[in-house]
Amino acid sequence: MEQEMTSQEIFDLYGRCVIPNYARFQVAIVRAEGSRMWDADGKCYLDLFPGWGCSLLGYCHPRVVEAIRQQAGKLIHIDNLFFTEEGARLGELIHRHGFGGQSFFCNSGAEANEAAIKLARRHAGRGRYKIITMERSFHGRTYGAMSATAQSKTHAGHEPLVPGFVYVPFNDLDAVEKAIGDETAAIMLEPIQGEGGVRIPDEGYLPALRELCDEHHLLLILDEVQTGCGRTGTWFGYQHYPIEPDIMTLAKALGGGAPIGAMVAQPEVAASLKPGAHASTYGANPLVVAAAIAMFEAVEQESLLEAAKRKSAYILEKAGELQRQFGIVEEVRGRGLMIAIELSVPGKPIVNAAMQRGLRINCTQDTVLRLLPALTITTAEIDEAFEVLTEAMKEAEGKLVTT
Numbered sequence: 001m002e003q004e005m006t007s008q009e010i011f012d013l014y015g016r017c018v019i020p021n022y023a024r025f026q027v028a029i030v031r032a033e034g035s036r037m038w039d040a041d042g043k044c045y046l047d048l049f050p051g052w053g054c055s056l057l058g059y060c061h062p063r064v065v066e067a068i069r070q071q072a073g074k075l076i077h078i079d080n081l082f083f084t085e086e087g088a089r090l091g092e093l094i095h096r097h098g099f100g101g102q103s104f105f106c107n108s109g110a111e112a113n114e115a116a117i118k119l120a121r122r123h124a125g126r127g128r129y130k131i132i133t134m135e136r137s138f139h140g141r142t143y144g145a146m147s148a149t150a151q152s153k154t155h156a157g158h159e160p161l162v163p164g165f166v167y168v169p170f171n172d173l174d175a176v177e178k179a180i181g182d183e184t185a186a187i188m189l190e191p192i193q194g195e196g197g198v199r200i201p202d203e204g205y206l207p208a209l210r211e212l213c214d215e216h217h218l219l220l221i222l223d224e225v226q227t228g229c230g231r232t233g234t235w236f237g238y239q240h241y242p243i244e245p246d247i248m249t250l251a252k253a254l255g256g257g258a259p260i261g262a263m264v265a266q267p268e269v270a271a272s273l274k275p276g277a278h279a280s281t282y283g284a285n286p287l288v289v290a291a292a293i294a295m296f297e298a299v300e301q302e303s304l305l306e307a308a309k310r311k312s313a314y315i316l317e318k319a320g321e322l323q324r325q326f327g328i329v330e331e332v333r334g335r336g337l338m339i340a341i342e343l344s345v346p347g348k349p350i351v352n353a354a355m356q357r358g359l360r361i362n363c364t365q366d367t368v369l370r371l372l373p374a375l376t377i378t379t380a381e382i383d384e385a386f387e388v389l390t391e392a393m394k395e396a397e398g399k400l401v402t403t
């Protein structure tokens with residue numbers, strides 16, 4: 001499609017015709033490639049948070065573009081009463097790289113978590129319906145996923161919530177143990193809390209949760225929507241530990257930028273989802289499934305898991321330099337390309353100052369600068385990003401001193 005509208009014309013039409021439920025940047029993007037994107041006025045931005053973690057391969061990765069092109073000429077959509085080669089191949093990739101699980105395909109992270117919640121209740125049987133989730137978690141915006149999310153700002157205005165979720169502090173084993181009762185069906189958490197501020201639990205936490213689940217016959221549900229598909233340097237976040245979940249949810253990076261989610265379950269648990277128990281009309285749509293297969297091929301054939309580890313070390317070193325230079329940096333942490341720079345002050349002014357200078361980053365939990373760069377980002381791009389970030393932080397710190 002030819003670019004016909006100016007940025008202002010785009011903003012004006014949104015103002016009249018699109019619900020303003022996002023705090024958008026005043027920027028209209030028309031094209032993106034790798035870690036760069038361009039707006040309708042031709043300005044280029046370097047993106048260290050591409051697609052809110054979805055564009056793990058960078059924007060418009062050639063393998064994904066080619067897979068979508070080929071698939072679009074062959075079969076865009078077919079309903080779920082038929083088998084497809086694409087569905088079989090994606091199921092096998094997740095099965096092989098994960099824990100031998102079986103997949104249910106849907107369209108987003110929230111939907112994958114809805115499926116996990118429904119499966120957990122069905123599997124546990126009558127009377128056992130409670131799911132323990134973690135404070136500062138994030139599982140999505142649909143009613144079940146939102147109710148699982150233990151953050152009051154996400155609930156505000158939407159109560160009453162779905163009953164049965166019990167919240168405990170993250171990384172606190174005693175709290176989980178105390179919360180387990182006769183009605184508990186599962187424990188659900190992110191291996192690393194993303195929206196919660198890139199919080200990495202203690203080394204023994206996930207293995208101990210696995211033991212608790214085994215002891216009390218509970219399901220361990222891992223929400224890998226943000227940590228999955230290579231983000232942390234392994235295929236899935238749980239693979240940093242000697243454990244397997246009973247259920248894992250995926251979305252974001254899974255489709256290489258195309259919208260797809262998956263709920264993956266151990267076969268004996270998956271067996272509780274009988275025909276008619278759950279469904280998604282567009283689930284396993286061949287166009288997005290082809291993109292997801294290309295995502296797996298890219299990570300595998302371009303050695304991107306190793307790249308994530310290498311680039312992580314480099315970015316953490318750069319972030320460490322920022323910490324030495326700026327008193328407002330309290331802590332730097334991360335695993336793979338999921339990185340946080342925690343500040344003693346709100347991060348929004350730094351996000352805005354960076355954006356002005358052509359660098360996109362994110363801030364979560366008010367004071368945590370979050371970077372989810374593409375696995376394909378280059379060393380030169382990382383250097384460039386940190387030069388801009390240094391300037392943006394100088395500006396923010398300067399304002400703090402003068403106010």
Ligand SMILES: Cc1ncc(COP(=O)(O)O)c(C=O)c1O
Pocket residue numbers: 107108109110111113138139140141190194195223224225226251252
């Ligand atoms: C860990 C986690 N789970 C679930 C979701 C919801 O995913 P979606 O926006 O695709 O519904 C997100 C989104 O940020 C997430 O980070």
